[in-house]
Amino acid sequence: MAQATGDVETEYAAQPGQGPAAARSRLHRVAALPVRCYLAAQRGARALVRGVHQRWRRSLQLRVVTTTLLISALVTAVLGFFLVQQVLTGLLDAKREAALNDHKAGLDTAVSMMQDGDHSADQDGRAEEITTQLSNHSGTTGFYEVVMLPDVGGLRGYSTVEKASVPQRLREEVGQSELGRQFVTYTEIVGDDARTPGIVVGARLSNTYELYYLFPLDHEQQMLDLVQNTVFFVGTVLILLLAVIAYVVTRQVVSPVRAAAGSAEQLASGDLSERMKVRGEDDLARLALSFNDMAGNLQEKIRELEELSQVQRQFASDVSHELRTPLTTIRMAGDLLYEDRDELEPHMGRSVELLQSQLERFEELLADLLEISRHDANAVTLSMESVDVRDAVMKAVGDAEQIAEKTGIKVVMRLPAEPCTAEFDARRINRILRNLIVNAIEHSEGKDVIVTAAGDRDAVAVAVRDFGVGLKEGEEHMCFDRFWRADPARARTTGGTGLGLSMAKEDAQLHGGWLQAWGMPGKGSQFRLSLPRREGQELRGSPLPLAPPEMAIGRARGFSPPLTERPAGVAGEV
CATH class of the missing domain: 3.30.565.10 (Histidine kinase-like ATPase, C-terminal domain)
Structure with a gap:
């Protein structure tokens, strides 16, 4: 076994890329894969957020439509909530009132049967008879369950619901009240296979028995679900319609503004012939007319300034060239006087020196004017070295x-x-x-x-x-x-x-x-x-x-x- 193990190890190490170091490298790469995936997802999320933020800042139409969508959703949600609450309150109030009336009618019937019966007869038998008769009637609320407590005819009497459907607190209130006084509360009706919300109404029938009516709220729940689904569907459609309306309305305003921005950019880039299209006679049309008038006036003023600048440049160039001839003559005469300044009187020599310095400054001015003229005419050439x-x-x-x-x-x-x-x-x-x-x-x-x-x-x-x-x-x-x-x-x-x-x-x-x-x-x-x-x-x-x-x-x-x-x-x- 040792020899076999050694042969396997030797063969394993001899194969390139199959050693322990390669295995550890593969394990490190596998372990680092989730980190790389997380970093890539994080970079993608950041790029998405930056893109959305940039789009949000640049698009007025997107901001208007999104704001309209959010406000519409908020208003629709608030109105839908109050509408559903009103419907729910109305359904429950109507169910409660009908339940009290049905229970009152059954209670009167049960009391009458108790009074008409033989007092010497078995009270349990009389209770079973009352329960049977009351269970065979349906009231204005439709189906309901009748429970007589304490139990008659077994654990649940003739009812199909559990005794636990009647809250213990309600039983205590009924047991401590006078005969015929009704109590009502909401409960959960526990049946053989399901639990449904409901209303329970109870009262003391005699010193021994209590009569309870249990009314399921499944029909009201169905109506409430229908109202909620309808409100949700109508609200969603309304929000989408408002978003579409906002998109269409803002597009009518934003499109001319975008066109004006594009025309302004063209105008700023130097295309003075750019004009906006005028459609209709509304405020945007007046904006387009004003923009076109401004562009026309600007083009005309710039043309005038260009012509004036050209005239000025030409004048400076012509004057500079024309002044060179008389300046050369004056310069020659000034040089002769400057060479003989020592032979002149002191005040005359000083005047000659001033003349020489001003002639030099005059020459510098002419040279600068000529150079400026070359720059303005784009006639400057460079001798690079x-x-x-x-x-x-x-x-x-x-x-x-x-x-x-x-x-x-x-x-x-x-x-x-x-x-x-x-x-x-x-x-x-x-x-x-x-x-x-x-x-x-x-x-x-x-x-x-x-x-x-x-x-x-x-x-x-x-x-x-x-x-x-x-x-x-x-x-x-x-x-x-x-x-x-x-x-x-x-x-x-x-x-x-x-x-x-x-x-x-x-x-x-x-x-x-x-x-x-x-x-x-x-x-x-x-x-x-x-x-x-x-x-x-x-x-x-x-x-x-x-x-x-x-x-x-x-x-x-x-x-x-x-x-x-x-x-x-x-x-x-x-």
């Missing part, structure tokens, strides 16, 4: 170095240690960075300006931070509007056209990037340029936060770090 963002930052800082030295401001660069390349138009990105740095110097109120660059797998970013007057709430968006200035009355050190930030944002958007601003009054501001690493790539995030890290720390801890505090990673200073 792979550039290290660190080189772009250092070039922009170098271009603004003269302005920084003149104002005594230090520009601190925080650049990554490793190359951080991206594909962009170097000339336009350099113009954006130079504009941001010059603006930061101009608004820094004599404090340092920090330029930070960073990159990740998908994007590069440059943030320019100043500690000057900052931006008020809402100005972080307004600052990119054309010709907008935070404080037009403030003295400016370098002039400016008011178009720099507007053009910078449009150049950033041409690259598929972002140009965003953050600022707080008295805390300075920060402008962040974010660009995708590759041309045509969608920008999903930025390697640098929009708000300065020290402001986030200050808000969390309740203080603001000093301006002299510098985090690690400073690549250089200019």
Whole structure:
């Protein structure tokens, strides 16, 4: 036996996938099956609940029909309940009254028979005779049972019901009352094969015997069941009809509203030719007419604005080109005067210097107007190349170095240690960075300006931070509007056209990037340029936060770090 067992074990272990480990794995999988089924059912239930909730929120018609259905069901249930209660009360009252009358008639007959009989005769025989005669009569209520207590002619006399059908409490009340006084109560009639609800009426017939009539309520129960079924059927049909009516009525209202919503969406997407269909002369028809009039007026106004904008763009372009010729002549004359300013009188030399500076500003304004005209005409082309963002930052800082030295401001660069390349138009990105740095110097109120660059797998970013007057709430968006200035009355050190930030944002958007601003009054501001690493790539995030890290720390801890505090990673200073 041991040898046979060893052979079986060896063969079992030699077969792949049949060992104890495989068996335990199968057992684990089988044991985990209910858990997986439960989790799958739970996910399905959650998806169903989410779908129903979403459908409920989006469909006005579903909410109206469901609410009508629920309210109708509630009202029908309440009315049906009171109707059934009224019918039940009426049936029981009528049955009770008839039962008392039948019992009273039988009681009178039994008393008369007792008085007419021979007093010397056997009382049990007389009781049997009375029971027999009363059982052979039917009253206004139809079938009923007669019980004479104490028993006559055996355990139950001539009745087919058990003595337990008469409640003990009723027997006690009857036994303690005067002759002929009736008592009535509800009971359960116990027969040979069934138990049925009923009414029992009793009274003392003599000093020895008590007469009880038992009336079954099976007929009333059938009538009550019929009424209940009828109420349920009629209520269900009524609820469904109300739901259908609500669906039809709400559809007449919701369908035009849906059509209006679809037309509004088409209009919002730019299809200004979209119009609603007008049917009839009701309120919805007037809504459609008003919508169509609004769409027509909006289309006309937009067309007028487009024409006016086109005229304005053409005018700016024409003026910019036409002013170049006289500006060139004035520039040549101004250069000659500026070269000989030392030979002129002091006040004349000062005028020549002012003339030269204003000519330079005039040239900048014309160049900005021409660039804006190209943007408006969608005639801007990009010369994309792979550039290290660190080189772009250092070039922009170098271009603004003269302005920084003149104002005594230090520009601190925080650049990554490793190359951080991206594909962009170097000339336009350099113009954006130079504009941001010059603006930061101009608004820094004599404090340092920090330029930070960073990159990740998908994007590069440059943030320019100043500690000057900052931006008020809402100005972080307004600052990119054309010709907008935070404080037009403030003295400016370098002039400016008011178009720099507007053009910078449009150049950033041409690259598929972002140009965003953050600022707080008295805390300075920060402008962040974010660009995708590759041309045509969608920008999903930025390697640098929009708000300065020290402001986030200050808000969390309740203080603001000093301006002299510098985090690690400073690549250089200019």
